[in-house]
Amino acid sequence: MKLSANAPCPCHSGEKYKRCCFPYHKGMLPSDALKLMRSRYCAYALDLPHYIIATTHRANIDYTEETAAWKE
Template sequence: MKCPCSPQKDYADCCEPYHLGAAAPSAEILMRSRYSAYVLNKTNYLYKSWSQSTRPTKKSLKQDQANQWLGLEIIRTEQGTVLDSQGVVEFKASYLGDGGVHSLHEISRFIRENTRWVYLDGEY
């Protein structure tokens, strides 16, 4: 199976290790694994990879899975490496929803919690 975040890679060699519990080594890799989790409807991973201070309930995550995700484009990253405590990833994700194909353009902020990268919030 090809990985949703990067179709030229196999899922087993890309996002699956993070979905199974490995710590993402950077904010960008966490963002990519979260996109793949949305595509594959892995709400438990989305919940666990969201900051405790801003994450929604598990129930609301499960209810928010109606879109069919079509592709991911990383626009830029700032910080978010092994040496940092915070990072930013700007991306566009296309999806099929009510009324046709749409694009989600977000600047996401990531922080470290207990040595692991987590999603904090984003601006659209």
């Protein structure tokens, strides 16, 4: 899904995407757990599997090294 930078962020923060989750999707680290989880939800809504993979801890039961299969 393509989203305008000025559209409301899919994480429901009330902020525009460009000022909310977009910086995290481009590489900035979230400063707390709430921002991390909002940005992961937003990545799911926008079909950004690379971000979800990058922010999943290796100890998580759902983690796998097979990223190609995971993206599916």
